[in-house]
Amino acid sequence: MRYEELKDEIKAAMKAKDKVRLSILRQVHGEIKNIEVNERRDIQDADVDAMLKRLIKQTGETLEGSIKAGNDQERTDTLARQVAILESYLPEQVSGAALSALIDDVLKETGATTKKDMGRVMGALGKRTAGNFDKAEAAKELGQRLG
Numbered sequence: 001m002r003y004e005e006l007k008d009e010i011k012a013a014m015k016a017k018d019k020v021r022l023s024i025l026r027q028v029h030g031e032i033k034n035i036e037v038n039e040r041r042d043i044q045d046a047d048v049d050a051m052l053k054r055l056i057k058q059t060g061e062t063l064e065g066s067i068k069a070g071n072d073q074e075r076t077d078t079l080a081r082q083v084a085i086l087e088s089y090l091p092e093q094v095s096g097a098a099l100s101a102l103i104d105d106v107l108k109e110t111g112a113t114t115k116k117d118m119g120r121v122m123g124a125l126g127k128r129t130a131g132n133f134d135k136a137e138a139a140k141e142l143g144q145r146l147g
Contacts, residue, residue: 003032003043024082028055028089046130049090056086095134102128103141115146 006029013022031051035043063079094102106124110117121142125133 002045006032020078020081021085024055024059024085028052028086031055049130049132052086052090056083056090059083059086091130091132093132093134094129095137099133099138100141102133103138103145107145112146115143118142118146121146 006025010022010025010029013025028051032043032048035041035047035051059079059082063076063083066076066079102125103121106112106121106128110120110124112118112121118139122135122138125138
């Protein structure tokens with residue numbers, strides 16, 4: 001998500017009076033500002049993706065705790081919606097046939113032949129996709145191929 005897109009999304013949420021979307025987008029905006037101020041640098045798309053994944057994980061954990069604690073349904077629904085909103089801003093993950101083809105390329109490129117090479121292959125996959133690939137699916141397929 002680009003910074004200008006975020007500002008436009010916040011404005012649209014304000015106009016639509018969508019309090020849940022507005023709240024989570026403002027949280028994202030605050031996180032971006034914190035990175036820029038604390039680290040004194042412009043934020044990159046990869047930083048935003050990492051921050052979104054962290055917020056998804058945190059909000060998801062809060063959601064699980066809310067469900068276990070038996071909190072009211074409105075709070076649980078709000079948290080679930082926030083997770084869905086955040087996920088909608090992440091780039092689509094590479095999976096299925098596209099991931100399989102990418103694994104083929106990386107295996108040829110790295111010359112990996114044993115399970116000891118798995119970390120190197122996963123690292124190369126991460127660089128090629130900016131970390132946006134189904135890691136469990138990749139690990140399973142690599143385990144079968146490098147068996």
